[in-house]
Amino acid sequence: MKKGFVLVMIAACLLMLLSPIQAAASSNLNVTMDGEKLDVAAKAKEGRTLVPVRGVFEKLGLHVNWDHQKKTAYISNDESKVSLTLGNKVAVVNGKNVHIDVPVTAEENRLYIPLRFVAEQFHFTVDWNASTKTVQLTSTSTESDIDVEEFLQSVIGADLTSYSTDMSLWQSMKLDGEELIMDMEMKMDMVLDPIGFYQYTAMILEELDGEKMESEAYFSKEGYYVSEMGQWIKYDDELVEDILNLSQMQMDPMYQYELLLAYAENVKVIEKDDTYMMSFSISGDGFHQLILELIGGIDLGLPEEELEMIGLLFENFDITTSTTFDKSTFYPLSQTMESNLAVTFEGDTMELEQKVEATYSNFNQIKEIKIPQEVIDSAIPFNEYIGEWELEDVEFDEVS
Structure with a gap:
């Protein structure tokens, strides 16, 4: 049984909420x-x-x-x-x-x-x-509702081992009366077994006069490497192991199937001439439980009651997503997502709005995610990177 795409859609939504990476807008x-x-x-x-x-x-x-x-x-x-x-x-x-x-x-x-x-x-x-920056309108000449469970079983069984993604994302974050608007372009190559990816992002913040900030990341069994300010950083191997273990659990087809039906609302599948379109939403208690389900497989070193608090930090959460699949292969072709939520911590509330549009390609063409040797050789440990920042803070305090 090959890895399906149902959980990838849900997990991608959550990753967007936690990631500082956004997408560049264009007028062309x-x-x-x-x-x-x-x-x-x-x-x-x-x-x-x-x-x-x-x-x-x-x-x-x-x-x-x-x-x-x-x-x-x-x-x-x-x-x-x-x-x-x-x-x-x-x-x-x-x-x-x-x-x-x-x-x-x-x-x-x-x-x-x-x-x-x-x-x-x-x-x-x-x-x-996203690759051609094109809005594609299609007339709905033939469409009908189909059985959701039957469709999900077909998606789970699709022979999908790897793909590429082009994604655009717009985000507004409001806190203490201030608003931060970010746009991002992201390109990703993803291999599903064993899990691995390469990701390039270009982020633009309006508050920084439209300056573009670029970054790259590699994830595989060799490790997790991220570029920051021109410096490659290697994250702890324990984190990589936890993510790999979690991904193996989440890639189980029955786990994906049960997860979607347990927490999603308004799940609907429409059949068209050459495609299927699946849409669903997640909100309220369903989102809280999904958060706990996803982070429960990672050893964060926190007691259960603190994990519960992580879920409760999210308020007024609402997400809607729609994905188009190829009718013959059940491979994903495109996806849109909108989300609104409020996160409260220590009395401060942050309001976050996101809009995502993505396209998928290169199905089963990527055989392996190989981290370049120069990235491995030049990377510094995450703890050392954090230590440099702490040292700069101390030196700044002493000068002040």
Whole structure:
């Protein structure tokens, strides 16, 4: 039985929450409809793709009207009607108010509308290709609900041993009235047996005037190596062993299957012409229990009551994710994820919002993750790296 992809999706969501790595945004975005490129000036804002009021939606067979006095766009077909007002984060869909992340925006004397939100209201499939920075719209000509359990068994049994990922991630973190916005690009090569990966990331923080910070990481049975400020660091072998043991447990097909059904909500699978699309959400107590399940396999040196506290730190958690699979192989093709949560520690609350879009490729083409010898030779132990930082703090205090 080959390793499936169900737990990878869930664990990836959690890793995003704990990782400082984010993805670079770009204004050079493309839009395609059923594979045909559309001539449109798309823009990226807060992790969302915006398109001009006119030009795109008409090509989707929708009617578009703009009321200048009310500053409202009306988009409709024979079945549905959506209205969006300039600057308002509440849209009206068939008479009901719906919250949206990014409202209609005015830039350079043009009005821009959030593409994904509108397209999905009219039942178009929206995927993101990070490598080409393309929003891919697909008409839903044939779709039907299928049995979730049957689908999960097929995903678990898929012959997937390795793959590559291109991911874009936007994150907003609010604490004590301050907001930190980060964008990240990530490229990863992943081998599932034995677990190993190479990861490149480029992070941009708005507060640092758009300066790009790049890093790399290798993980295999040889160790866990991360580059920081141009210096390679080797993490303790005990941590590597714990992660390897945990991954072997989590890669068990039945474990994955039970984990998803135990903690996820609103699990749904839709069959289309050439793909399946699975979506689910996790929130509240389900997330707390999932956290404990995942970290329970790592020896953190903490008593059980403190592990419980780690889960309880997370408040108001809500995550939704959707993944598209190839219909013949059950390999993942693309994924989107949105999450909102609050983390409280010692009276301080941090609010975290994330939006992730990823594509997958190179299925079963990566045979091994090999850590370059120059990385191994130049790396310093993690404890030594921490010691250097502590020494700098002491010297700074003495000078002060």
